[in-house]
Amino acid sequence: INLVFGLSMPGIDNWGHIGGLIGGAAVAYGLLPRYRAPATLHFGAQPLVEETRPSFEWLWVGGHVLLLFLAIRFISAQYLAG
Numbered sequence: 001i002n003l004v005f006g007l008s009m010p011g012i013d014n015w016g017h018i019g020g021l022i023g024g025a026a027v028a029y030g031l032l033p034r035y036r037a038p039a040t041l042h043f044g045a046q047p048l049v050e051e052t053r054p055s056f057e058w059l060w061v062g063g064h065v066l067l068l069f070l071a072i073r074f075i076s077a078q079y080l081a082g
Contacts, residue, residue: 023064030060 003021006014035048 023068027061027064030064031057 002017003014006012006017034051034053036051038046038049
């Protein structure tokens with residue numbers, strides 16, 4: 001929605017919205033639930049088994065927060081340098 005408003009009105013920079021869209025999609029991809037078939041198969045409907053990966057999810061989000069922090073520092077240094 002923000003991209004539509006940004007593209008329809010002159011003078012609005014959309015790079016922040018595009019970055020948020022890409023960053024949000026990357027974090028969401030890492031946090032998607034992972035499912036696998038059960039180890040033993042039985043006749044009839046069987047629920048999928050969800051694989052839990054809490055350490056991976058914490059590292060995934062932490063890595064993206066670190067990447068965001070480094071990007072802000074880099075952009076701030078470039079902006080202040082001139």
